[in-house]
Amino acid sequence: MIRLERRPTSSKAWGAASPLLAVALTMVAGGLMFAALGKDPFLAIRTIFWDPIFGEFAWYFRGQLLVKAAPLILIAVGLALGFRAGIWNIGAEGQYIIGAICGAAAGLVFYPAETRLIFPMMVVFGALGGFLWAMIPALLKVRFGTNEILVSLMLVYVAENILASAAVSWLRNPDAVGFPGSRNLSQWPAAANLELIEGTGAHWGVMAAVVAVIFAQVMLTRHLIGFQIRLTGAAPRAARFAGVRPARLVVLCLGVAGALAGMAGLFEVAGPAGQISIDFASGYGFTAIIVAFLGRLNPLGIVAAGLLMALTYVGGDNAAGNLGIPGAAISAFQGMLLFFLLAVDVLTNFRVRIGARKVAPFSGGPG
Amino acid sequence: MKRRTILAGAIALGLATPAFAEDPLKVGFVYVGPIGDGGWTFQHDQGRLAVEEAFGDKVETIYQESVPEGADAERVITQMALQGADIIFTTSFGYMDATNAVAAKFPDVKFEHATGFKREHPNVSTYDARFYEGRAVIGHIAGNMTETNKIGYIASFPIPEVIQGINSAYLHAAKVNPDVEMVVSWVYTWFDPAKEADAARAMIDQGVDVIMQHTDSTAPQAAAAEANENGGRVFTFGQASDMSAFAPVPRVASIIDDWSPYYIKRVGELMDGTYEQTASWGGMPEGEVVIGEITDAVPAEVKAEALAMVEAITAGEYHPFTGPINKQDGTAWLADGEVADDGALATMDFYVEGISGDIPN
Numbered sequence: 130m131i132r133l134e135r136r137p138t139s140s141k142a143w144g145a146a147s148p149l150l151a152v153a154l155t156m157v158a159g160g161l162m163f164a165a166l167g168k169d170p171f172l173a174i175r176t177i178f179w180d181p182i183f184g185e186f187a188w189y190f191r192g193q194l195l196v197k198a199a200p201l202i203l204i205a206v207g208l209a210l211g212f213r214a215g216i217w218n219i220g221a222e223g224q225y226i227i228g229a230i231c232g233a234a235a236g237l238v239f240y241p242a243e244t245r246l247i248f249p250m251m252v253v254f255g256a257l258g259g260f261l262w263a264m265i266p267a268l269l270k271v272r273f274g275t276n277e278i279l280v281s282l283m284l285v286y287v288a289e290n291i292l293a294s295a296a297v298s299w300l301r302n303p304d305a306v307g308f309p310g311s312r313n314l315s316q317w318p319a320a321a322n323l324e325l326i327e328g329t330g331a332h333w334g335v336m337a338a339v340v341a342v343i344f345a346q347v348m349l350t351r352h353l354i355g356f357q358i359r360l361t362g363a364a365p366r367a368a369r370f371a372g373v374r375p376a377r378l379v380v381l382c383l384g385v386a387g388a389l390a391g392m393a394g395l396f397e398v399a400g401p402a403g404q405i406s407i408d409f410a411s412g413y414g415f416t417a418i419i420v421a422f423l424g425r426l427n428p429l430g431i432v433a434a435g436l437l438m439a440l441t442y443v444g445g446d447n448a449a450g451n452l453g454i455p456g457a458a459i460s461a462f463q464g465m466l467l468f469f470l471l472a473v474d475v476l477t478n479f480r481v482r483i484g485a486r487k488v489a490p491f492s493g494g495p496g
Numbered sequence: 497m498k499r500r501t502i503l504a505g506a507i508a509l510g511l512a513t514p515a516f517a518e519d520p521l522k523v524g525f526v527y528v529g530p531i532g533d534g535g536w537t538f539q540h541d542q543g544r545l546a547v548e549e550a551f552g553d554k555v556e557t558i559y560q561e562s563v564p565e566g567a568d569a570e571r572v573i574t575q576m577a578l579q580g581a582d583i584i585f586t587t588s589f590g591y592m593d594a595t596n597a598v599a600a601k602f603p604d605v606k607f608e609h610a611t612g613f614k615r616e617h618p619n620v621s622t623y624d625a626r627f628y629e630g631r632a633v634i635g636h637i638a639g640n641m642t643e644t645n646k647i648g649y650i651a652s653f654p655i656p657e658v659i660q661g662i663n664s665a666y667l668h669a670a671k672v673n674p675d676v677e678m679v680v681s682w683v684y685t686w687f688d689p690a691k692e693a694d695a696a697r698a699m700i701d702q703g704v705d706v707i708m709q710h711t712d713s714t715a716p717q718a719a720a721a722e723a724n725e726n727g728g729r730v731f732t733f734g735q736a737s738d739m740s741a742f743a744p745v746p747r748v749a750s751i752i753d754d755w756s757p758y759y760i761k762r763v764g765e766l767m768d769g770t771y772e773q774t775a776s777w778g779g780m781p782e783g784e785v786v787i788g789e790i791t792d793a794v795p796a797e798v799k800a801e802a803l804a805m806v807e808a809i810t811a812g813e814y815h816p817f818t819g820p821i822n823k824q825d826g827t828a829w830l831a832d833g834e835v836a837d838d839g840a841l842a843t844m845d846f847y848v849e850g851i852s853g854d855i856p857n
Contacts, residue, residue: 186578193571293684297653298856308613308655313593401567403593407653407684408565446572449560451579456530456562 133479143477148423148430151469152437158469159462168452176452177444177462190443192330196401197439199334200225200393202431204417206338206345207386209426213349214361216382220266220281221390222414223288224259228391229398230295231258233311233405236320237300240312247319252333252395259391260384262288267383271376277383289410296407311405314398322400334396338435341389345428354381390414419467441466523547523763524581525559526572528588529687535712535736536686536753537561540587540610543755550760554767565590570597577602583766585759586610589655596620606766611657613842618773623758626779627657628664628841629809630751631708632816633787633802634733637749638706639669639676640798641731648679648699650709650716652686654855656844658710663848664816665708668805670850678851679704689715696720700730707746709735720746731793738788749802750788757783777838780810817841822849 156178160170181190204221211218218224232255236247266280300311314320322332349355361368361378369375393413402409420438424431445459525544529537544557558581563572569591576584577598583606586595592612599607599617607620615622638647647669651658662680669676679702681695692711696719699707707730709716717739720730724746732742734750758778765771778784787806790799808814819830824847830836847855 186575189574189578196567196571297684308589309653310590316593397567401570403566406565406590408590411564411566411568442568443571446560446563446568447575450524450558450572450575453558456560 130484132482133475134482136478136480139478140476143473144425147473147477148425148434148470151423151466151473154469154473155462155466158465162458162461163454166454166458168454173448173452173454176448178440180447181440181444188328190447192324192328193443194436194439195330195335196332197442198435199332199338200397200413201417201420201438202338202435203334203341203393203396204386204390204414205420205424205431205435206341206428207389208417209421209424209428209431210345210349210358211382211386212362212421213426214358214378214382215365216379217278218263218266218281218383218386219278219418220263220283220285220288220414221386221417222410222412223281223285224262224387224390225394225397225414226285226288226292226410227262227394228255228259228387229394229409230292230300230405231255231391232395233314233398234295234300236314236317236399237312239319240317241319243319245319248322248333248399251320251399252392255395256388256392259394260388262391263383263387264380267380270379277379281383285414292405292409293407296405296409300405302404309407313403315400315403320399322396332396332400334393334400337392337396342428342432349428358382390417423467423470438463438466520554520556521551521583521763521767522579522581523555523557523759524573524576524579524584525557526563526569526576526584526586526588526591527559527561528563528565528590529712530561533687533712534714534739537587537712538737539753540585540755543759546756547759547763551763551767555763563591565594570594573598573607574601577605581605583608583763606771608762613775615773615775621762621774621776623774623776623778624657625753625755625784626777627751627753627785628660628816629779630785630787631661631664632668632809633805634708634749634751635665635668636672636805637790637794637798637802638665638708638731638733639671639673641748641794642669642673642676642706643729644703644705645673645675646677646679646699646702646704646706648681648696648702648704648707650692650695650699650707650711651680651682652710653684654682654845656842659844659847659855660841661708661710662851663844666851667821667848668816680851680853682856683711685711687712689713692716693719697723700728705729706731708733712736714739714742717742717747734788740788743789744791745793747791748793749790752786752788754784754786780806781812823847824849824851 156174160174163173164170181194208218208221232251235254236251239247265284266277269275269280270277297309302310302312324332357373357378360371361373398405416438420431420434424434441463448454449456449459525540527537527540531537531541544559547555548557560572563569565588573584573586573594585608587610589611592609592614595607595609596614596616599620603619609622611624612622649662651662666678679699683691683695685691692713693715696707696716700723707716707720712735717732720732721742723730730746731748732746734747736753738750738752739747790802815835817836819834820832821830823829826849
């Protein structure tokens with residue numbers, strides 16, 4: 130008989146090893162799935178994990194990994210702060226969308242002005258948009274005790290509808306004879322989120338992600354706020370005795386996450402996506418939740434997790450295009466990664482015991 | 497430098513091509529939905545299969561489904577070009593800027609963008625189909641079939657292509673039934689079964705008994721079938737694909753997008769060296785817009801009239817937008833016998849006289 134037994138303290142070794150084990154298990158299970166689809170599993174795994182980094186066209190795909198990973202990392206770092214403190218912002222997707230809309234709208238007001246000041250202003254408005262959108266669940270929670278999981282999640286659907294209306298009416302490109310979608314920001318030099326070094330994929334969003342990771346790491350390890358966040362997550366009652374004001378922490382964590390998600394949206398809309406369109410929301414806000422947990426809610430771990438996730442997307446698309454693997458199989462493959470991570474995570478907190486439950490030997494007692 | 501490095505890659509590929517002259521022509525397709533959508537993407541994939549059948553081992557086709565319109569599209573199209581595709585069909589409006597951006601970096605690769613209007617580089621062509629020709633035929637059938645005099649139109653986005661369809665369907669329904677009323681519902685999606693079903697049910701509740709759709713799922717058909725099981729009398733038309741699973745009722749006819757003739761023509765031209773940049777807008781004469789089987793639920797006489805209209809349009813004898821036609825506000829648009837020109841159709845942003853309601857803006 131196999132039993133799970135709770136560990137007295139969670140295992141450090143398993144905590145570090147489980148993401149690696151999860152990736153390995155995903156490769157095995159994914160390989161079996163590809164084989165069942167009649168594709169060469171080794172070729173498929175190689176196409177997904179190896180070719181984008183070391184293959185023939187790596188000079189292009191390496192940059193694309195950064196483009197894909199930057200918004201994930203930027204959002205996930207913000208989310209991780211809240212998750213550590215037990216504040217569950219599930220609506221980063223909405224904050225990402227609203228940030229993009231606010232930033233794009235702020236820029237388009239000045240179209241077709243030609244000054245590079247417009248771009249930094251858009252970044253500020255992007256962050257502000259995401260921040261304000263996150264303040265809705267934050268203030269409702271602080272004031273009325275509503276559940277931030279539900280409120281932030283529901284606001285994603287509100288944001289999606291605002292996005293649709295922006296794309297088809299008030300932000301629509303007036304030169305596009307009724308076709309939905311805003312003007313292309315990436316083709317307007319004043320607003321374009323350009324690559325800092327051409328050919329590397331490293332646009333301003335990548336820089337912002339790097340800065341955010343460093344800040345978060347320093348804050349969590351060296352700053353009082355970081356200590357309060359960790360303490361609240363580990364022992365909410367103890368935190369209160371230690372003088373942590375939970376309301377302030379809720380506003381701070383949701384606000385930072387919202388601002389970062391909003392900035393990520395702005396960098397995306399002014400760069401790789403180029404325009405506000407109905408399909409602008411590509412799920413980064415939800416994927417970032419996976420990235421945050423895959424990275425153990427640790428800023429440096431999130432960098433690795435974001436790059437890995439980006440690899441499964443970029444490599445997955447390559448496999449779909451080159452090997453004719455159906456899109457659904459690629460999605461299933463990505464799902465496996467999270468599934469195995471959660472499954473293996475059990476080992477961090479539990480120990481597997483094989484054999485019947487042994488009754489502790491009775492030694493002495495009142496006879 | 498990005499552009500230069502990619503260019504270098506493209507040139508390397510270009511130089512490599514003559515050495516492998518025996519290689520098949522590589523034809524790429526980028527799809528917005530899954531092939532199994534049973535509508536838009538399915539029909540484009542049928543076109544891809546037709547290319548394979550027509551040219552055998554002289555072509556190799558590659559495709560990628562469910563590519564989001566946005567940042568990912570540019571990467572996927574670039575990837576296809578890097579893999580040595582000679583011609584790439586990007587089959588959704590939202591790929592317009594991405595297609596043009598990639599085309600700038602791969603001057604030796606041909607790009608064909610469906611339903612767009614930007615051709616910023618000599619290697620970008622656009623193509624679309626005159627769906628309004630099909631709308632005229634099903635509008636005629638709808639005007640005859642309705643008893644409540646309410647025809648529903650599930651509209652996707654307020655763009656010229658959709659507005660042409662609404663106007664064309666209304667004009668031909670009103671011609672046989674002047675009392676007909678058009679109930680337009682904007683769903684802001686090309687493919688969302690849940691939303692489409694909701695729109696269809698709401699229409700049926702309002703007394704609509706003929707539903708047309710400019711969205712790609714079969715959900716409205718299923719909603720109508722469900723209403724009919726409960727004693728309703730609702731008819732529908734297949735969209736993009738035949739949707740014959742819902743025949744003979746509620747689906748009484750369909751507008752099929754057949755991209756095969758265009759794809760075969762363009763790939764053939766590229767092979768024999770006659771390929772040129774174009775902005776193609778084919779319709780029934782080119783075989784790109786096809787009316788699916790008209791079922792026996794439609795009276796024989798109406799069916800004969802519908803088929804006669806198909807014949808007249810195919811022969812170029814009849815244009816669905818032939819005057820006199822007034823705009824919604826009563827001002828004259830086309831004089832008696834005047835035919836709408838393509839420029840006016842491609843930018844159409846108004847309803848014709850008789851349709852109530854506003855086009856959302």
